[in-house]
Amino acid sequence: MSPDGMWSIGELAERAGVTVKTVRFYSDRGLLPEAARSAGGHRRYGPEAIDRLRLIRSLRSLGLPVTDIDRALDRQDALEDAIAGQLKELGSQLAALRWRQAALHLLRDGTAEERADRLRLIGAFLGGAVPPDTATLARFWRRVLPLRLPARQVSWIIEAAVPQPPADPTPTQVLAFARLHALATAPCPPGHDWRPPPPEHDGEYRPTVLYDGLGEAYQLAAPALRTGRAPHEGEALDCFVSAYAHAHGARDTPAFRRRLSLQLDRSAHPVMDRYWHLAAELATPLEPTLGAAHDWLRTALATDLRRLP
Incomplete structure (x- = not known):
């Protein structure tokens, strides 16, 4: 250090173990203020500059953009926000890597015939978004649900019916999500509608x-x-049966339960059965799907009817 307690840009770079170009870059961006200028107009830095330079390099090594570092150096809350944002971004990147890894395992472990089919499914549903987007499944449910349902009902049904991509999927879950996407985007057969028809004469x-x-x-x-x-x-x-009874202006009686059981058997749809089967592969044991709950209640109704005279 010179007698005035200052370092030249070269001296600072040498002590910090970086290049002069790096020091100049951070200085030009305002991240490393110079303390003074020499008589010849050269930059001079005080002893605090080396600690600041090391802090800048530490933050950069963690992936923080220069623009975030500028704010973070002067405000503690800005540093916390920058760290939180970086953690969120890294979480997304790690999830994307896990999805790609699981997809590659799925392709590797399949036969030649399975590999071609799986590659087509994966390419269709990922579409560059990893983890996959659930918007397609949400649109499917908006087609399935009856028209003119209140927004609050549509919201809770979609939230409960659309499985969220797991952060660390298995190859089986990748395949289930790909097949769900294919099912949700398949065209409806001519003359058919996904929506259940309203009860006739009701x-x-x-x-x-x-x-x-x-x-x-x-x-x-x-x-x-x-x-x-x-x-x-x-x-x-009882709540399940009452929902249907009240919706139709009827009473919960043994005769109504028999009619309801027949109606539920007739209204079963293979596409929806397939949807819930695939969704179950993505659900956790603590969060049963709506489809599983519906099937459980249908079976409970059939079991109850066998007890009736």
């Missing part, structure tokens, strides 16, 4: 009442599903 049918009641029934059935308990009579089944 002017009292209120789908809003039905879906409110079904949501409550599914929640009541969830504990039994989590513990693996067999379908049985009780509050969940």
Whole structure:
């Protein structure tokens, strides 16, 4: 250090173990203020510059952009925000790498015939987005649900029905998500509609009442599903039947239960059955799908009917 306690740009670079070009770059960006200028106009830096330069390099090595470092050096809250943003970005990158790894394992472990089919499915549903986007599945449900349902009902149904991509998927889950995407984007056969037809000659049918009641029934059935308990009579089944009865302006009677069981059997749809089968592969044991809850309640109804005279 010179007698005035200052370093030249070359001296600072040497002590910090960086190039003069690096020091000049950070100085020009305002990250490393110079303390003074020599008589010849050369930059001079005080002893605090080396600590600041090392801090800058540490933050850069962690991937923080120069623009974030500029704010973070002077404000603690800005540093915390920059760290949080970097952690979020790294989390997304790690999830993307895990999805790619699982997809590659899926391709590697398949036969030649399976590999061609899986490659087509993966290419269609990833589309450059890793982890995959769930917007396609949400649009599918907007096509499936009855028209003119309140936005609050559409929101909770979609939130519950659309599986979220796991952060660390297995190859089987990658395949399930790819097949869900293919199912959701398949064209509807001519002359058909995904939406269930409204009950004929039933002017009292209120789908809003039905879906409110079904949501409550599914929640009541969830504990039994989590513990693996067999379908049985009780509050969940009563709520399930009441949802249909109230939606149709009817009463919960043995005769109504018989009609409802027949109606549910006739309205079963292979596409929806396939959807819930695939969604179950992406669900956790603690979060049963709506499809699993619905099947549990249908079975509970059939079991209950066998007890009736």
